[in-house]
Amino acid sequence: MFQSFDSHATPEQGPPRLAALRDVMTHEGLAGFIVPRADAHQGEYVAARDERLQWLTGFTGSAGFAVVLPGIAGVFIDGRYRVQVKAQVDLDCFTPVPWPEIKAGDWIRQHLDAGEVGFDPWLQTADEIATLRAVLEPAGIGLRPTRNLVDAIWPDQPPAPCGLAFAHPDALAGESSADKRARLAEGLRNAGQRAAVITLPDSICWLLNIRGADVPKNPVLQGFAILHDDARVTLFTDPAKLDEATCAHLGPQVTLRPPAAFVPALRTLTGPVRVDRGTAPLAVSDEMAEAGIDVAWGDDPCRLPKARKTAAEIAGMREAHLRDGAAMVEFLCWLDRQTPDTLTEIDVVTALEGFRRATNALHDISFDTICGAGPNGAIMHYRVTRDTNRAVRNNELLLVDSGAQYRDGTTDITRTVAVGNPRDEARACYTRVLQGMIAISRVRFPKGLAGRDLDPLARYPLWVAGFDFDHGTGHGVGAFLSVHEGPQRLSRVSEVPLEPGMILSNEPGYYREGAFGIRLENLIVVQVAEGLGDNRAQYSFETLTFVPLDRRLIVTAMLSPYEAAWLDAYHAQVLAQIAPRVSGDVLDWLKAACAPL
Structure with missing residues (x-):
């Protein structure tokens, strides 16, 4: 329960484990083997027993897979993990492959002339294997279902989970x-x-x-x-x-x-x-x-x-977010009082969990808190360990992406805050990310549109400056269930029409490798929009998250009047909703954080 800061695999462990896997492949008469991140339930978050990709390669991301061939082992990662993977795997043994830009079938054809590639049929879907077969079989490369070869070489593999329901x-x-x-x-x-x-x-x-x-x-x-x-x-x-x-x-x-x-x-x-x-x-x-x-x-x-939440689930999510919002405000007030260079990422994560525990309603955090100081913020799904723990230094950005599981709802919130006086370039980038979040928050859209139709709205302020981010704008969220829930999403590839009751994250970002990362995230729920014009069926979003955005990082001159009005109205709501739940110095901090621009 709660967050561990231990490293579960290191790059040095990769070479002998890879060699052992290749030995078993040879014994089985296979020219390759696929190691997915997913378990038999296609989960993004898996039990310790099913961390096969991490055990073999050292890569700890929540999505990806490896394809091991005799002369090369590819680790396929999407845009969220391009920086992270280089620090976690032995690059002399494992080759990062940008995915989905490069498809597994095309990559295998490039690096394998003939033979059979093995896979565990309990860890791959029918769609995945059909897609691979269509590319590989015309090239004379077969796919063979087999036992799991990673399990065969993992001597201390943990037992299957047996948590009480x-x-x-x-x-x-x-x-x-x-x-x-x-x-x-x-x-x-x-x-x-x-x-x-x-x-x-x-x-x-x-x-x-x-x-x-x-x-x-x-x-x-x-x-x-x-x-x-x-x-x-x-x-x-x-x-x-x-x-x-x-x-x-x-x-x-x-x-x-x-x-x-x-x-x-x-x-x-x-x-x-x-x-x-x-x-x-x-x-x-x-x-x-x-x-x-x-x-x-x-x-x-x-x-x-x-995905279509009931009225009771939405009411529970609202209450969970108010409780969590008060804990976040307590945390942000505490953070502002700390002296730079005396605080580490682990200190920040531990403090935030403490404020959530103090609600006396916390079941667990909803994922390992992402706390990236300075350049670590550019690692999109960075998880601090005792080996990577970095000081929070003056004049940098601090990105904190966290969430909680309460019996009445699941939360997920990201705030990027100023430590000292970050450079003007960082403030301009922050403002562009904020403009993208505001665009999604304000939008009205016709019934029948999918996440891919709205995703560009969050990117436009970045696009006009030549920037972008390599993850979806938002994912679905469960009600005291998985913090990442399908099928609803705000992304370029989502074709699922949005419907009332669907809860999503609204989280554009910008990441500059070696310098800083910015992400802002509120949860939103699809609702029927009030009638306007000729009363066409339209939807809009209700914001569930009530936590201030860092006014010190906003370049006010970059905001349109509509954007500034939305931000002032949002902060007024935050103050009205959260003020009754805090007091003393925290209330004073909240009032200042929510002051009009």
């Missing part, structure tokens, strides 16, 4: 599990499907109104489930994870089975059975196909309903 009250969920199951089962019947296989832990937890403790920072239960067309659910997980009270909460229509029973159960289903080819392990559909069961490809039936 617990009930999530209907009052917070806004809908009973029975009603959810009945609604989704009706959808299966209408589609002519007899069952759906559910492999995403947050989908299972949402459907059954339970939470778990199998994955750090995300309150989920790992397992698999089958939703039948009569609203029954069979849940496959270690029975030790569910006590008597939780079993009683699940009720008689939920049958608990051990994980070993999952594959036999798949092979006895009556089709058509819905499987999500983008999230389910390939092994699931292969087992059913081998047994002659009709597989109906379709989306996980829980994902969209889960």
